[in-house]
Amino acid sequence: MNFAAQINSILAALILLTAFGLLVQRRIHGLLHLFAWQGVFLSISTAVVGYTAGAHHLYISSVLTLALKVILLPYILYVLIHRLQIHKDVETMLNVPTTMLIGIALVIFSYHLTSPIRELSTLVTRSTLAVALSTVMLGLLMMITRRNAVTQIIGFLAMENGLFFAATSATYGMPLVVELGVALDILIAAFIFGIFFFHIRTTFDSLDVEQMAKLKEED
Amino acid sequence: MMLLILLGVSLISAIILAFVGDKKYAAEINILGSTITFLAGLGLAIQVYAQGPIITGGKFFFVDAFNVYLTVLTSFVSMTTAVFSRGYMRREMEHGRIGHKRMRFYHAMFQLFIFAMLLALLTNNVGVLWIAMELATLSTVLLVSLYRTPTAIEAAWKYFILCGVGISQALFGTVLLYFAAEKVLGEGGEALLWTNLSQVSDKLEPTVLSLAFVFLMVGYGTKVGLVPLHNWLPDAHSEGPTPISAVLSGLLLNIALYALVRCKVLVDGATGTHRAGYIMMGFGLLSILVASFSLLRQKDIKRMFAYSSIEHMGIATFAFGLGGPIATFGALLHMLVHSLTKSAIFFTVGHASQMHGTQEMSRIRGLIKGNPLVGWGLMLGVMAIVGMPPFGVFTSEFLILTATIKDAPLLTPFFLIGLAVAFAALFRRVQPMVSGSVPVNQQAMKAAHLPVILHMLLVLILGIYMPDFLSKWFHAAVELLK
Numbered sequence: 001m002n003f004a005a006q007i008n009s010i011l012a013a014l015i016l017l018t019a020f021g022l023l024v025q026r027r028i029h030g031l032l033h034l035f036a037w038q039g040v041f042l043s044i045s046t047a048v049v050g051y052t053a054g055a056h057h058l059y060i061s062s063v064l065t066l067a068l069k070v071i072l073l074p075y076i077l078y079v080l081i082h083r084l085q086i087h088k089d090v091e092t093m094l095n096v097p098t099t100m101l102i103g104i105a106l107v108i109f110s111y112h113l114t115s116p117i118r119e120l121s122t123l124v125t126r127s128t129l130a131v132a133l134s135t136v137m138l139g140l141l142m143m144i145t146r147r148n149a150v151t152q153i154i155g156f157l158a159m160e161n162g163l164f165f166a167a168t169s170a171t172y173g174m175p176l177v178v179e180l181g182v183a184l185d186i187l188i189a190a191f192i193f194g195i196f197f198f199h200i201r202t203t204f205d206s207l208d209v210e211q212m213a214k215l216k217e218e219d
Numbered sequence: 220m221m222l223l224i225l226l227g228v229s230l231i232s233a234i235i236l237a238f239v240g241d242k243k244y245a246a247e248i249n250i251l252g253s254t255i256t257f258l259a260g261l262g263l264a265i266q267v268y269a270q271g272p273i274i275t276g277g278k279f280f281f282v283d284a285f286n287v288y289l290t291v292l293t294s295f296v297s298m299t300t301a302v303f304s305r306g307y308m309r310r311e312m313e314h315g316r317i318g319h320k321r322m323r324f325y326h327a328m329f330q331l332f333i334f335a336m337l338l339a340l341l342t343n344n345v346g347v348l349w350i351a352m353e354l355a356t357l358s359t360v361l362l363v364s365l366y367r368t369p370t371a372i373e374a375a376w377k378y379f380i381l382c383g384v385g386i387s388q389a390l391f392g393t394v395l396l397y398f399a400a401e402k403v404l405g406e407g408g409e410a411l412l413w414t415n416l417s418q419v420s421d422k423l424e425p426t427v428l429s430l431a432f433v434f435l436m437v438g439y440g441t442k443v444g445l446v447p448l449h450n451w452l453p454d455a456h457s458e459g460p461t462p463i464s465a466v467l468s469g470l471l472l473n474i475a476l477y478a479l480v481r482c483k484v485l486v487d488g489a490t491g492t493h494r495a496g497y498i499m500m501g502f503g504l505l506s507i508l509v510a511s512f513s514l515l516r517q518k519d520i521k522r523m524f525a526y527s528s529i530e531h532m533g534i535a536t537f538a539f540g541l542g543g544p545i546a547t548f549g550a551l552l553h554m555l556v557h558s559l560t561k562s563a564i565f566f567t568v569g570h571a572s573q574m575h576g577t578q579e580m581s582r583i584r585g586l587i588k589g590n591p592l593v594g595w596g597l598m599l600g601v602m603a604i605v606g607m608p609p610f611g612v613f614t615s616e617f618l619i620l621t622a623t624i625k626d627a628p629l630l631t632p633f634f635l636i637g638l639a640v641a642f643a644a645l646f647r648r649v650q651p652m653v654s655g656s657v658p659v660n661q662q663a664m665k666a667a668h669l670p671v672i673l674h675m676l677l678v679l680i681l682g683i684y685m686p687d688f689l690s691k692w693f694h695a696a697v698e699l700l701k
Contacts, residue, residue: 055406113430114430116426116427116430117395117398117426117427117430120424120426120427133391136387136391140384143380143384149376152380156380156383156384156387159384159387160387163387163390163391163394166391166394167394167397170394170395170397170398171394171397171398171401171406172406174346174393174394174397174411175344175346175397175410175411177344177346177347178344178346178347178349178350178411181346181347181350182349182350182353182390184350185350185353185354185357188354188357189357189383192357192360192361192379193379195361196364196372196375196376196379199364199367199372200372200376203367203368203369203372204369204372209376212369212372212373212376212377213373214369214370214373215370215373215374215377215454215457215458
């Protein structure tokens with residue numbers, strides 16, 4: 001295993017670590033920081049893959065990640081939570097150990113699921129595909145276990161990070177037109193959830209999505 | 220050229236409407252834009268009919284027999300919906316349910332939504348297909364919450380989160396697909412072009428593609444509204460404005476199924492087995508059964524028809540999964556006639572609920588006496604959707620049933636039970652709504668005649684006579700999807 005591959009494995013480990021951190025962090029500010037750090041690791045890892053593979057369009061992706069996921073999105077979220085005055089909120093959460101254990105199970109499951117592909121791959125980054133899938137799964141778990149609308153969105157964006165990591169680790173990044181399109185979609189999504197937070201807040205007086213349970217099948 | 224007009228007009232209309240959207244003639248611009256889009260769609264169809272499949276724009280766009288009829292269908296239904304929406308939304312404004320600002324937003328997003336769907340249909344790039352699907356979701360999220368009631372916001376949030384999560388799974392599937400493809404086709408944009416992929420699909424790594432299909436199935440399956448991924452669908456359909464329910468049900472579900480089927484072709488080519496088909500049959504059959512039994516319990520009229528959409532999407536998915544020429548032909552026809560019928564039903568349902576000021580079925584009565592067009596439109600629409608002859612849905616369901624009896628006889632009873640329960644459930648609800656005398660809470664109103672009549676007429680014609688060009692396309696598409 002060469003040097004670049006080792007760096008990449010470390011970065012993959014850090015991304016996974018931040019994903020676990022997001023899963024159990026209760027303070028909204030802490031979540032934002034973790035999310036921004038995940039973006040940083042993702043951006044560096046993209047650049048490293050780009051350098052080792054000589055795939056120069058990955059530099060563009062790397063800068064794009066830095067701009068979008070480390071600066072712009074955390075900034076938008078930061079402004080939003082201050083406007084909504086929820087920056088000091090501490091979320092009540094059920095059963096941190098259980099959530100962690102489920103998370104670990106998901107990581108093992110991801111490794112199992114991607115094992116046939118890892119053997120096929122010849123890339124320096126192949127061991128990271130499992131980490132990418134784990135990040136997606138952990139984001140999904142976060143969206144299921146958490147009740148706050150902002151937290152759910154951060155989970156959603158963490159999932160997107162995992163997908164992006166999959167794209168760079170399994171292949172040398174998707175074609176540029178696709179990556180730009182995906183970035184555009186995320187940006188539009190950011191505006192939509194921004195608007196949403198205000199709607200939810202004014203209609204329900206809080207951002208707890210638990211209150212939104214009116215639409216059920218009647219018997 | 221036609222292609223450029225087709226995509227350009229809806230995008231330009233969206234921008235124009237974003238600026239002038241609260242003026243008086245905004246609805247007319249909306250209709251005009253959709254009509255030009257439809258005419259361009261027809262032009263494109265004629266071109267494809269004359270020349271066969273078209274690849275253009277540096278291989279970025281691809282039109283063949285499979286997507287050309289869906290393109291015409293999409294532009295046609297969006298045109299009629301724009302006509303319907305003019306009167307409907309004006310009345311909503313008069314009743315103070317939405318203001319000028321939201322009207323502007325509504326019109327702009329309506330056109331953007333059409334653009335996203337057409338892009339999804341026409342693109343040759345599997346990655347761009349994903350982007351367009353996501354764009355179609357995003358442009359309709361805030362339309363579902365247009366009324367800003369607590370339930371509308373809840374529905375929109377659910378739609379946003381569930382479809383967002385679902386579609387992310389599809390992106391992962393697309394990444395895996397690209398991973399397999401670049402080994403054969405080399406790096407770069409070429410490796411995600413469907414035309415290239417379909418040529419080398421037998422060389423793609425089967426293990427990767429079967430894993431990719433699971434993710435694609437979950438992802439696009441969420442958007443098709445397949446059970447158990449369907450939770451967002453009834454909420455989004457019942458809480459949004461009715462024109463949006465009509466296009467969501469009639470068009471968006473079709474497009475998602477289109478994306479799924481396109482991917483299935485590649486997976487089938489790679490694995491050489493029928494596994495992807497079995498997965499689709501399972502999801503489809505489960506959707507038929509769960510949705511038809513859920514129909515029995517509904518009290519809200521739009522919610523009920525949303526479940527009916529799940530059922531019909533289940534039928535089409537089941538048929539695509541079954542494969543074989545007859546079932547695939549039936550599925551293609553079913554997408555067409557379901558889309559036409561269901562949007563016509565939603566038009567009449569929109570009028571009916573406006574006349575009574577409620578969507579609760581127990582308070583909607585005497586429609587035929589109150590407004591014959593709405594009453595008969597709903598009655599005939601329901602007769603068509605449950606699969607009574609001579610309407611087109613009968614033909615498609617009959618074809619699918621025949622194929623089921625031949626290829627998967629053990630599943631026939633389940634399929635039939637689903638159809639029978641849906642039949643009974645819908646009739647039980649609709650009969651009292653259309654018949655009887657006019658209740659006190661009913662207000663007279665002018666209904667949009669043209670969309671309903673046009674749609675029902677087409678469904679009737681398709682039930683009796685299959686035009687040459689359509690059967691030619693269907694046969695070509697069947698050949699393609701084999």
